[in-house]
Amino acid sequence: MSRRGRIIGSLAGALGVAAAGTAAVGIRRQQRAISRRAGEEIPFGTLRSAPVTVVADDGLPLHVEIDEVESATPGRSAGRSAGRSAGGSVRRAKGHPPAVTVVFVHGFCLNLDCWHFQRAAYRGLVRAVYYDQRSHGRSGNSDRAHSTIEQLGRDLHRVIEAVAPDGPVVLVGHSMGGMSIVAFAEQYPELIGPRVVGIGLISTTAGGLDPTRILLPMVPARLAGPVARGVVRTLHLGHRAVDSVRRAGGSVATVATDRFAFGGDVPRGYVEFVDQMLAATPFEVLADFFPHFAGLDKFDFVEVLGRVPTSVICGTADRLTSIGHSRKLQSRIPGSRLLECEGAGHMVLMERHELVNAELDQLITAASARAAAR
Numbered sequence: 001m002s003r004r005g006r007i008i009g010s011l012a013g014a015l016g017v018a019a020a021g022t023a024a025v026g027i028r029r030q031q032r033a034i035s036r037r038a039g040e041e042i043p044f045g046t047l048r049s050a051p052v053t054v055v056a057d058d059g060l061p062l063h064v065e066i067d068e069v070e071s072a073t074p075g076r077s078a079g080r081s082a083g084r085s086a087g088g089s090v091r092r093a094k095g096h097p098p099a100v101t102v103v104f105v106h107g108f109c110l111n112l113d114c115w116h117f118q119r120a121a122y123r124g125l126v127r128a129v130y131y132d133q134r135s136h137g138r139s140g141n142s143d144r145a146h147s148t149i150e151q152l153g154r155d156l157h158r159v160i161e162a163v164a165p166d167g168p169v170v171l172v173g174h175s176m177g178g179m180s181i182v183a184f185a186e187q188y189p190e191l192i193g194p195r196v197v198g199i200g201l202i203s204t205t206a207g208g209l210d211p212t213r214i215l216l217p218m219v220p221a222r223l224a225g226p227v228a229r230g231v232v233r234t235l236h237l238g239h240r241a242v243d244s245v246r247r248a249g250g251s252v253a254t255v256a257t258d259r260f261a262f263g264g265d266v267p268r269g270y271v272e273f274v275d276q277m278l279a280a281t282p283f284e285v286l287a288d289f290f291p292h293f294a295g296l297d298k299f300d301f302v303e304v305l306g307r308v309p310t311s312v313i314c315g316t317a318d319r320l321t322s323i324g325h326s327r328k329l330q331s332r333i334p335g336s337r338l339l340e341c342e343g344a345g346h347m348v349l350m351e352r353h354e355l356v357n358a359e360l361d362q363l364i365t366a367a368s369a370r371a372a373a374r
Contacts, residue, residue: 039120039353044273045113047120054162056134056155058146063138064131065112066163069099070124100197100368101164103129105156107175107203108289109281110274111137114174117353118360126364129163133180135285147288149296152176153183160195168371170198170364174349175321176289178204179296186301192308198367199310200360203318203346205325206332207297263317263345270350299332306334309366311359315344315351337362 049065056062102122104115112130122128132139134155135147142151160169173181178201185192185199192199257275258266310333314326323340330338339359341352349356 039117042116042120044116044269047113047116047123051138052163054131054159056151056158058142058151060134060140060142060146060155062131062134062140062155062159063112064129064159064163067119067123067126067128067130069127099127100168100170100364100371101127101129102170102172102364103131103156103160103164105131105171105173105177105180106133106136107173107177109136109286110175110277111280113137114274114277114347114349116273117350118172118357121353121357127164129159131159133176135288136281141285142288144288147285148292149176149179149183150187152180153185153187156180156184157188168197168367169195170200170367171196172200172202172360172363173204174202175204175346178202179206179298182206182298182302185304186298189301189304192304197308197371198363199305199308200313200363201310201326201329202313202356203315203321203326203348204329205296205321206299206302206329208299208325208328209293209296209321260319261345261347262351263315263343263348264351266351270347274347274350299328302329302332303334306336309363309370310336311339311363312336313339313341313348313356313359315341315346315348317343318346318348320346 049067052064052066054062054064104112104118106112106114111132115130119128119130133152134140134142156171171181171184173179181199181201182204257278258271261274262271312326312330312333314321314323316323326338326340330336337359339355341348341355344352
C-alpha cells in the first residue's frame with residue numbers, strides 16, 4: 001500500500017472509531033515518520049494551491065489557499081482540486097463522519113508560506129486551509145483602524161464561514177496567529193466545541209507581551225536601540241525611511257533574524273527564508289499593529305479552549321514570546337498539553353518541525369476522534 005493510502009486509512013479509522021487507542025498510536029507513528037521527511041527537499045515558497053479570495057467584514061480581500069484531501073481518482077491532486085471545492089467541505093462517502101479541516105494562521109510579518117514543513121507533511125492527507133492575514137503576503141492592505149487583534153479574530157471567523165462552512169475545524173496559530181485564535185475564542189465562544197474541535201497554539205501569548213521584542217528583528221541594529229527606547233509614536237510617519245534602511249542593511253537584518261527567530265544553528269536557507277518574509281512586510285504594517293500588542297490582555301478568555309483538545313507549543317529559547325507565556329497559557333486552559341522544545345526559538349515550527357508536527361498529529365487525531373464521537 002502507498003504512503004498516502006496508509007495514512008488516509010489511518011485517519012479514516014480515527015474518524016470512525018473514537019475509542020480505538022491502539023489505532024491512534026499507530027496513526028501518530030505513521031504521521032511522525034512522514035513529518036520527519038516532509039519538506040526538506042522542497043524549495044521554500046513553492047507549495048501552492050489555487051487561490052481563493054475571502055472578503056473580510058470590512059471589505060478587505062484575504063488570500064486563501066486550500067489543500068484538499070487527495071481524491072482516489074487517478075491524476076487528481078490536492079492542489080488542482082482546491083479551487084473547485086473551496087466553498088464546501090471535503091467530499092465524503094454517504095454515512096461517513098465529516099472530515100476535519102485544519103486552519104493554519106500565521107504570525108506577524110510572515111505569510112502563509114511559513115507553514116512549509118506542516119504543509120508538506122499534511123498535503124493531500126488532511127483538508128488544510130492557509131491564508132495570509134490582512135496586510136501580509138498576498139492579502140489586501142488594511143487601514144490602521146482595522147489593524148487590530150480583534151479584527152484578526154473576525155477575519156478568522158470569515159475564513160471559516162467561507163471555506164469550512166460545515167464540519168469540524170481545528171485551528172493552529174503561530175505567534176500573532178495564536179493571538180488571532182484567542183480573539184476568535186473571545187468573540188465566538190459558542191463555536192468552541194460545536195464547530196472548533198481542536199486548538200494548536202505555537203509560540204504565542206494572550207497578553208503581557210513586551211512589544212519592543214517584536215521590533216528588534218525588524219530593525220537594523222543601529223536603529224533598534226532608539227526605536228526600542230520610546231519613539232514608537234513616530235513609527236508610522238517614518239516607516240518609509242525605516243524600509244529604506246532595512247533594504248540597505250540586508251546582512252545586518254539577516255543576522256538579527258537568525259538571532260531572534262531561531263534558538264540554535266539551522267540551515268542558512270531557513271534564516272534567509274524568514275528574512276525574506278520579514279523584508280517583504282512594509283514597516284508601516286508593524287507601525288499599525290504595534291500599539292495593540294502592548295495592550296493585549298486576554299488570558300481571562302482562554303479557559304473556553306479547555307472544551308476541546310488543545311496543544312501549546314514553544315521553544316525554550318524563544319526571545320519574542322518566551323516560554324513563560326506558553327506555560328501560563330497551558331495553566332489557564334484546562335486539560336491542555338504543553339510541548340517545550342529545548343533550545344528552539346520563535347520559529348519553532350521550522351526549527352523543530354518534526355517535533356511540532358508530531359504534536360499536531362496527536363492534536364488532529366484527538367480532535368478527529370472527538371468529532372466522530374458526537
